[in-house]
Amino acid sequence: VTxxxxxxxxxxxxxxxxxxxxxxxxxxxxGRCGAxxxxxxxxxxxxxxxxxxxxxxxxxxANVFPIVGLEHQGQLVQTSLFHTVQVLYDKDMKPVAAxxxxxxxxxxxxxxxxxxxxxxxxxxxxxxxxxxxVFRVLQAxxxxxxVEVFMLGVLVSMVKLANLAALVPGIALWSFGVLMVLMAAAxxxxxxxxxxxxxxxxx
Amino acid sequence: MNPAxxxxxxxxxxxCRSCGLLSRPAPRSHEAGCPxxxxxxxxxxxxxxxxxxxxxxxxxxxxxxxxxxxxxHTSSLFDRQSDTIMSGVVYFWTSGSWYLALIIFIASIMVxxxxxxxxxxxxxxxxxxxxxQQDQRARLYRLVEFVGRWSMLDxxxxxxxxxxxxLQGLATIxxxxxxxxxxxxxxxxxxxxxxxxxxxxxxxxEKKHG
Numbered sequence: 001v002t003x004x005x006x007x008x009x010x011x012x013x014x015x016x017x018x019x020x021x022x023x024x025x026x027x028x029x030x031g032r033c034g035a036x037x038x039x040x041x042x043x044x045x046x047x048x049x050x051x052x053x054x055x056x057x058x059x060x061x062a063n064v065f066p067i068v069g070l071e072h073q074g075q076l077v078q079t080s081l082f083h084t085v086q087v088l089y090d091k092d093m094k095p096v097a098a099x100x101x102x103x104x105x106x107x108x109x110x111x112x113x114x115x116x117x118x119x120x121x122x123x124x125x126x127x128x129x130x131x132x133x134v135f136r137v138l139q140a141x142x143x144x145x146x147v148e149v150f151m152l153g154v155l156v157s158m159v160k161l162a163n164l165a166a167l168v169p170g171i172a173l174w175s176f177g178v179l180m181v182l183m184a185a186a187x188x189x190x191x192x193x194x195x196x197x198x199x200x201x202x203x
Numbered sequence: 204m205n206p207a208x209x210x211x212x213x214x215x216x217x218x219c220r221s222c223g224l225l226s227r228p229a230p231r232s233h234e235a236g237c238p239x240x241x242x243x244x245x246x247x248x249x250x251x252x253x254x255x256x257x258x259x260x261x262x263x264x265x266x267x268x269x270x271x272x273x274x275x276h277t278s279s280l281f282d283r284q285s286d287t288i289m290s291g292v293v294y295f296w297t298s299g300s301w302y303l304a305l306i307i308f309i310a311s312i313m314v315x316x317x318x319x320x321x322x323x324x325x326x327x328x329x330x331x332x333x334x335x336q337q338d339q340r341a342r343l344y345r346l347v348e349f350v351g352r353w354s355m356l357d358x359x360x361x362x363x364x365x366x367x368x369x370l371q372g373l374a375t376i377x378x379x380x381x382x383x384x385x386x387x388x389x390x391x392x393x394x395x396x397x398x399x400x401x402x403x404x405x406x407x408x409e410k411k412h413g
Contacts, residue, residue, distance in 0.1 A: 007216075007225055008223065008225065009210065009211035009216065009218035011218065011223065012341060012344070012345075012402065013210070013341065013401065013402055013405040014210040014212055014218065014405065015208055015210055015405070016209045016210060016211055016214065016216070016225075032208065032338075033337070033338060033404075034338065034341065034342065035341070035345065035401075067363070068367065070368065077367055077368075077369055079363065079366040079367050084362045084363060084365075087362075087366040087369075088362055091365065091377060091378055093378045093382065095383050095386060095387075096361070096362070096378060096382050099355075099358060099390065100358065100359065100362050103355060104359075132241045133241070135222065135240055136221050136241065139221045139222075140221075143352070143393065143397070144393075146352050146355050149352055149353055149355045149356055149359065150355075150359045152353075152359075153355075153356050153357075153358070153359025153360045153362070153363060154359070156303060156306065156307065156356065156360050157363035157364050157367070159300060159303055160295075160303075160364060164368070192223060193223070196222060196224075196239065
């Protein structure tokens with residue numbers, strides 16, 4: 001091998017290979033095990049930042065406003081995400097309450113904040129403080145945010161309750177739907193290689 | 204036959220799990236940190252096989268109460284009933300929402316069972332240094348990692364339904380102990396998938412050549 005392209009190891013089989021320039025939107029896969037190594041996204045940091053900013057606004061709305069309500073003979077019971085956690089906690093289901101809180105509120109919040117923390121200063125040409133630590137937090141937190149699974153859970157619950165009483169969809173329901181898409185898109189365009197490359201330029 | 208492919212470990216290079224940087228550890232050092240992002244570096248995840256087994260066996264034991272204990276207790280003016288995961292599936296099936304019955308059956312019963320069987324298969328083949336179907340096993344591991352989170356579905360259904368059905372004169376729904384066991388199964392199998400090191404699948408290739 002005579003090129004000067006940087007050497008990388010596949011994270012799933014440890015095979016060493018040379019990093020090559022990819023055409024727009026292409027994905028590089030490991031030649032042995034087929035794991036995705038990296039992909040090329042033009043302006044990945046700018047796009048990830050824009051999607052993160054949108055997701056933060058929707059995340060706030062999705063947490064504050066009611067997701068869905070149930071109406072029966074003039075009574076209206078509405079639930080927000082935090083109320084759901086609270087009810088589980090009060091009914092002595094503390095581990096389940098903690099699990100719902102962590103996977104739908106805490107971890108997605110940390111993920112969004114970490115993304116903004118890393119991307120915004122870099123976009124402005126500055127070095128984010130505690131860059132390496134925040135980067136590791138982001139990588140650790142990512143598998144535990146489950147906004148899209150929660151969304152499906154809400155839809156299943158709605159079908160389950162549809163013949164019990166009238167359902168009143170809340171603002172947060174729509175916010176969750178869009179939040180799910182924005183967070184998935186932000187994670188997909190986020191490119192750690194470009195992040196570290198930009199870091200070395202800024203530093 | 205081709206010569207043994209060069210891997211990071213075979214050339215003494217450590218790949219960072221967090222940022223991907225390859226680095227050479229300082230001689231005679233046990234604890235290595237990534238020079239770029241500071242994450243701990245290991246050639247292979249430490250104690251991967253015993254840790255994954257421990258998490259997997261615990262999850263397998265809890266899978267039993269998760270399926271047998273009720274997830275929810277419903278009480279209305281007329282009757283009280285307790286629902287397990289399976290009786291929820293049956294309810295949707297008989298009430299005509301077969302697609303929902305299918306979603307819940309797959310997410311709550313099939314996916315956890317599939318994950319546990321797949322991880323056990325991966326562990327056994329890695330422990331016997333098998334070179335059987337390595338690319339298929341690598342693919343199986345990726346599938347396990349991808350589907351794991353969807354098992355959380357039933358926990359969210361319980362959470363939302365319990366929070367909403369607090370109507371006086373109509374019905375109240377209480378969460379049951381099955382939800383705790385089920386949540387534990389989902390978390391434990393996710394940790395088990397994370398502690399398993401897929402690079403172990405490919406290590407026998409070098410051993411044979413080396």
